[in-house]
Each structure stands twice: as C-alpha cells, then as structure tokens.
Amino acid sequence: MTKFWKIYSFEYSRQVFRKRFLFGLLSVPAIIVMMILVVFLTIAAEMNSKPVGYIDRSGLLTHPLSRPAVAAPEKPVGLIPYQDEAAAMAALKSGKIQAYYVLGADYLQTGQAERVSVRPPGSSAESQFKDFVRANLLASLPGSISQRLTQGDHLVVRSVDGSRxxxxxxxxxxxxxxxxxxxxxxxxxxxxxxxxxxxxxxxxxxxxxxxxxxxxxxxxxxxxxxxxxxxxxxxxxxxxxxxxxxxxxxxxxxxxxxxxxxxxxxxxxxxxxxxxxxxxxxxxxxxxxxxxxxxxxxxxxxxxxxxxxxxxxxxxxxxxxxxxxxxxxxxxxxxxxxxxx
Structure with missing residues (x-):
C-alpha cells in the first residue's frame, strides 16, 4: 500500500505541474472569458444612449406616467415629447435623438405607430419606449390587473406523473x-x-x-x-x-x-x-x-x-x-x- 501511494503521489504531482496540463487547464476559462468580453463589447457597441422622441396624436401620452425601471446592464434612454414632426425631424437630423415615434389619432383603435430614424435605433431604446407606452395604456386599470398584464405569462411544463x-x-x-x-x-x-x-x-x-x-x-x-x-x-x-x-x-x-x-x-x-x-x-x-x-x-x-x-x-x-x-x-x-x- 505504501508503494501504491508513492506511485500515485509522484505521478499526480509530476503531471499536474507540467506546462501542458496547466495550459489545458487555463485555456478553457481563458477562451470563455474572451467570448464573454467579445459579447459585452458587441452589446456595448450596439447600445445607443441618445434620447428617443415621440409625437402623440392619440391623447394617450398627454399626461404620461413615469416609465418602468430599467434592469441592468441597460441604461435609461431619454424620452422627449414633440408637438409636430418638423421639430422632431430637426432634432433627428441634428443628432439630438436617435429616432422618434408617431402615435396616430387612431392609435388606441388600431395599435399602429410609425417610427422615423436614420438607422435602426438600439434594441434597448425601442423596448424602453414600448414599456413606456404599455404602462400608460394600463394606467386606467386596477393595480392588480395592470401588474398581471405587465408580468406576462408564466409557463410551467410538468410531466404526466407530476414528478418533474x-x-x-x-x-x-x-x-x-x-x-x-x-x-x-x-x-x-x-x-x-x-x-x-x-x-x-x-x-x-x-x-x-x-x-x-x-x-x-x-x-x-x-x-x-x-x-x-x-x-x-x-x-x-x-x-x-x-x-x-x-x-x-x-x-x-x-x-x-x-x-x-x-x-x-x-x-x-x-x-x-x-x-x-x-x-x-x-x-x-x-x-x-x-x-x-x-x-x-x-x-x-x-x-x-x-x-x-x-x-x-x-x-x-x-x-x-x-x-x-x-x-x-x-x-x-x-x-x-x-x-x-
């Protein structure tokens, strides 16, 4: 038994400190860290923190509620109201905003809105504006119903016997x-x-x-x-x-x-x-x-x-x-x- 443990300890210590083993041990975490950095850099490059404008002709956003909180790592995007498209277009051409949305007079009936931008806005800006409009659409409903609609569905997949x-x-x-x-x-x-x-x-x-x-x-x-x-x-x-x-x-x-x-x-x-x-x-x-x-x-x-x-x-x-x-x-x-x- 003593010889067995000597062989075991010698072989393990000899192999574990070899450069080949250490390189293989550290290469996988290094590759994963590099992939994560590439993803974060790509997301950071696509994020646009410029404000978004909107023109409301439906009366929905006349006295708007504050928009929902933004979860990390997203940053809040400013929402600027405009009275007419001329002012919004001037702000867009000057680079003050990245896009503006137009809610028509029949928005509450059709749900159709128009987006104007030089290039597609960041996904964070678009999602934040949608959350802003959704919060104001649900403002007249009771708090429990509004919260339930905001949370969305909750799907649970259960096996036939109920064990999983x-x-x-x-x-x-x-x-x-x-x-x-x-x-x-x-x-x-x-x-x-x-x-x-x-x-x-x-x-x-x-x-x-x-x-x-x-x-x-x-x-x-x-x-x-x-x-x-x-x-x-x-x-x-x-x-x-x-x-x-x-x-x-x-x-x-x-x-x-x-x-x-x-x-x-x-x-x-x-x-x-x-x-x-x-x-x-x-x-x-x-x-x-x-x-x-x-x-x-x-x-x-x-x-x-x-x-x-x-x-x-x-x-x-x-x-x-x-x-x-x-x-x-x-x-x-x-x-x-x-x-x-």
Whole structure:
C-alpha cells in the first residue's frame, strides 16, 4: 500500500505541474472569458444612449406616467415629447435623438405607430419606449390587473406523473444536461493525451523494468491509473468552480441569472452519471495505452473510444423528438453513448 501511494503521489504531482496540463487547464476559462468580453463589447457597441422622441396624436401620452425601471446592464434612454414632426425631424437630423415615434389619432383603435430614424435605433431604446407606452395604456386599470398584464405569462411544463416540472425560474435545468455532455467530451478529449501516455512513457524510456523490480504490476497500474483519473477530475473541478464563479458574478448584475433556481439535489443524478462515465472511459484509455508500443499508436486507437461519445449529438433532433424510439434505446444501453444520451 505504501508503494501504491508513492506511485500515485509522484505521478499526480509530476503531471499536474507540467506546462501542458496547466495550459489545458487555463485555456478553457481563458477562451470563455474572451467570448464573454467579445459579447459585452458587441452589446456595448450596439447600445445607443441618445434620447428617443415621440409625437402623440392619440391623447394617450398627454399626461404620461413615469416609465418602468430599467434592469441592468441597460441604461435609461431619454424620452422627449414633440408637438409636430418638423421639430422632431430637426432634432433627428441634428443628432439630438436617435429616432422618434408617431402615435396616430387612431392609435388606441388600431395599435399602429410609425417610427422615423436614420438607422435602426438600439434594441434597448425601442423596448424602453414600448414599456413606456404599455404602462400608460394600463394606467386606467386596477393595480392588480395592470401588474398581471405587465408580468406576462408564466409557463410551467410538468410531466404526466407530476414528478418533474420546469418553469421560467429553473430554465437552467434544461441546459445542465447538455452542458454536462459537452463537458464530458471536452474533458475526455483534453485528458486523452496523458491518459494514453500513463504507461507508454515508461515503456519508451525503458524505466518500466526498474519500476517492475520495486513494485508489483498491480500497484504500478492502479497507482498510475488513479493518478491520471485524479488529474482529469482536477481539471473538471477547476472548470466547474470557474463556471459557478461566473454564475455568481452574473447574478449580481444580470436579471437573467438572478431568476435561476438550482437545487443541489438536481445535480446529484448528473454527478452519479458523469463521474462513473469519465472514470470508465479514462480506464479504457489507460488499458489501451498499456498495450501499445508507442504513444502515436495509442492516439489512433483512442479515437475509437471518443467517437461514440460524440455520436448522440449527431442524432440530437430525433432523440429529443422521439425519446421512445429504438435509436434512443440503443444509444441509452451502449455504455459509451449512454452517459450523453
């Protein structure tokens, strides 16, 4: 047992501080951060904080109510009333406003409005003006009815037996299985290299004979196998903590993440499927790596183990539309495709 732990600790510490492993560990968070920055920069470039004008001929906005509060990260856009189109057009040409809306005399009957702009206004400005008009349309109704109409619908999808349900508050439960499958594929692809080389390296540099003279084959294989599997789980744990950190930061400023209702018990089935699946594939790769003569040959065989994991995503549409089909049953039974299916 002492020799086993020595092999395990030496192999784990040797691999975890390698530049190749650290690069793979940090590359995924770095790519995600870059993608988030690109999205935020794109949104910031499209946001236009110039005011929006409006001309009301229907009498709806003669004594307007204050518009609803704007959720972060949007910024309030000014709403400027104009008496005629000449003044609004002059403000538009001078760049004081980004667009103006004209509510006709029959707006309350037809619901038709006209927008005039040099280029399409920002989506935030248009949505804020719509909320402003909607608030004034509902001003004459009782508070409870007005609030109910403003909130909109609340759809709840419930299974036939009532054991499971999904609503707008826990929408992330739909995405978690998809992201879990993708995480499993990324983890296997990222760790396949050092999993296959667990024993190949000792074979190539002729140190396996030295190891075999001081420890039994069982101790060597179990120590190395657990070290490589722990290495892969370390990578997954680091990525999971990074993802949870992003969700925590997003919940502070984005309303979308504040509505997430995630129970730890909902993650338990995923962990019970994910961890054994990763350990199984990792063990198969280590076994293959122990039988080949060099790393190049092992990489060719590793493709046969990773290809079935991607297979369910090729048939994602028929699997989602017909989960009771023979294809779904077959992929759910086969060990290498069952976790993702």
């Amino acid at each position: 349900q999904i609503d707008q508050g826990n929408w992330i439960t739909i995405l978690i299985p998809i992201f879990t499958g993708l995480a499993l594929m990324i983890a296997i692809f990222a760790s396949s290299g050092y999993l296959m080389n667990a024993v190949v390296e000792e074979k190539e540099n002729r140190t396996m004979e030295i190891l075999a003279s001081s420890a039994s084959p069982t101790q060597i294989m179990i120590g190395k196998a657990l070290a490589m599997i722990s290495l892969g789980l370390t990578q997954l744990l680091a990525w999971a903590l990074f993802g949870l950190g992003l969700l925590a930061l997003g919940a502070r400023g984005l309303t979308l993440f504040q509505t997430i209702q995630l129970s730890p018990w909902s993650l338990l089935p995923i962990l019970l499927v994910f961890l054994p699946s990763f350990v199984t594939v990792a063990a198969l790769m280590i076994i293959v790596g122990s039988t080949v003569a060099d790393a190049r040959e092992g990489q060719q065989i590793a493709g046969m183990l990773t290809l079935p994991i991607v297979l369910p995503y090729w048939f994602a549409l028929p699997l989602m539309t017909h989960p009771e089909s023979l294809l779904a049953t077959a992929l759910s039974v086969f060990p290498l495709t069952a976790p993702v299916t």
